[in-house]
Amino acid sequence: MAKYDYDLFVIGAGSGGVRAARLAAMSGARVAVAEEHRVGGTCVIRGCVPKKFMVYASEFAHHFKIAKGYGWTVGESSFDWPAFIAEKDKEISRLSGVYVRNLQNAGAELLHGRSRLVDAHTVETAGAGTITAEKILIATGGRPWMPKHLPGVEHAITSNEAFHLKELPKRIVIAGGGYIAIEFAGIFNGLGVETTLVHRGPNVLRGFDDDIRAHIAEEMEKRGITVVLGTHHTAIEKTATGLVSRFSDGHHRESDVVMFALGREPYTEDLGLEAAGVKLTETGAVAVDAHSRTNVENIWAVGDVTDRINLTPVAIREGQAFAETEFYGKPTSFDHEMVALAVFSQPPIGSVGLSEAEARHKHGKVDIYLSRFRPMKYAFMGNDERCLVKLVVDGATERVLGCHVVGPDAPEMIQMAAIAMKMGVTKSQWDSTCAVHPTLAEELVTLREKHVPQGLGAVA
Known part of the structure; x- marks a missing residue:
């Protein structure tokens, strides 16, 4: 008879928890996942996925203006918020269902209810009672921070x-x-x-x-x-x-x-971490090592609850590394260096590596390559919107330390830049890449002149 009810108990069915649970279950382990809300976590239910739908919806007004500049006659338009929300919710429900099916198909058991640790091997889950597990993974994510004492x-x-x-x-x-x-x-x-x-x-x-x-x-x-x-x-x-x-x-x-x-804060409230002896950082996050292990030997944590890099793909990779290490005998840790970031602002931002200030602090002499320009699409019809591309380069080794883009499709471009930078690309290697013309992305590989900040010309 097994000593514990499960080999792995996962608290939280967001991106990181689901990835870890699926992989662990596919190894033949007995796995249970508990979720107090809807399966999918912040990203799928109340984060990047529905937000991206909202970004798409909001961009059409700008597209209509651009269309007029290109000769299109655009009739009266209006936006139906309730209709959009209904369609958005329908798609989010579908995606949440996909997560549920993937867990079940992998052999993991899904429990609906809030869980809290009773001790290092015991979890109490609403509606399911007390459950024991050999290993426990905390993947409860984060939640918005509010100034609780602000009047009103x-x-x-x-x-x-x-x-x-x-x-x-x-x-x-x-x-x-x-x-x-x-x-x-x-x-x-x-x-x-x-x-x-x-x-x-x-x-x-x-x-x-x-x-x-x-x-x-x-x-x-x-x-x-x-x-x-x-x-x-x-x-x-x-x-x-x-x-x-x-x-x-x-x-x-x-x-x-x-x-x-x-900002957001790690969701650790009433998780019973003290009862299990799990330590937190000064910011209230679960403290973990490079392999996502807490100070308690059989308890791990991944994703936003650890407050390392609070991004969905990072949580997924952390969850995967945990499963590969503990259930496949492949010691793995996720490298948090050179993780690309996208901000779906309007215009959007793509960024990977060090800022100029960070690079100067860490590497001393750095070379800056920067260009601001009107994108071809907007310049045609007289729009004053401008793009920015910037490279931060180590002055001694020529390694590209940072790449930053503001403009249409910046998030798509930064994914490709991240590959080269993760491999340690130098500026001369970067420049040897032939440009794709006419594109905004070609500006990244045609930056030749070093940028001298205003007022520094005499000492450059």
Whole structure:
């Protein structure tokens, strides 16, 4: 008789947990997965997948304007928010069902209910009782952070609720400067909502290259988004005509919806981690080593709950590495270096590697190659939207340390750039690639002159 009910118990059926559970079950292991909400996790249910559908929907208004410049006669158009939401929800349900079937086909058992650790080998799951497992994987992801003590915060929403608004607001204030705030600002603005983005920092997208940050803020304003920096909410007041956001600089703004996108936090609340002896980091994430193992020998954690790189593909690769190590005898750890990032802002951003500031700090002398230009598609009809491409190169070895793009299809381009950079491509090797013309991507392989920042010409 088996000592434990299962060989592996996974808490959380998001991207990382599902990948780990499927692979483990396919090895012949007895696997159970518990999920308190819908299978698919943040990405499928309330994250990148439905958000991308919303980005697609919001881009059509811009496409219509461009079409006129190319000679098309575009008739009256209108957007049906309830119809879009219904179709979006239908597709999300389909995708969630695919995840369920994949788990079941692999032989894993799916339990619907919230789980918490009783000890290192025991889990209590709502509706299923107490279960024991030889190995336990925590894959509960993250959730939006809210300023709980802000007066009137109960009137605000997060990205979770933004996917299910009953009607499209006429005015929205979005607090935050990260990729979620930037993306939703583009979405609502594209759908015709009067959009204001408020961020307490000096510029948006902290952690990205400074040229990218300044460029995207400028392009967002060109598209009609009001970007307010250096201030933050002090209160939200509900009135007869809407919600009044009051800011630390003394200004205020009325809107129909206030959305907070101030970051996400690891979802570890009431998981029983203390009872099992699992340690957390200073930020409240589950502390793990390179193989995603916690300080407790038989407990692992992957994905956003570990707060390493909070991206769906990273969670999947971490889950896969765990399964290969523990159930296939192939010790594997995921390399978190040179992970490409995409921000589905409008225009979108693709980034991989180091920013200029990070490169100078780590490598000393670096060479910068930068170009700003109007993309061919928009220049034709006089649109002032501009793209930016930038390469950060090690001055000693010529290795390409960073690649950053703002413009149409930037996320598609950055995936290909990441392959070369992961392999350690040098600038001369990069330049030896023949350009594909006419494309925006060719700008990446035709950057020849080093960029000298304004004011540094005399010392360059």
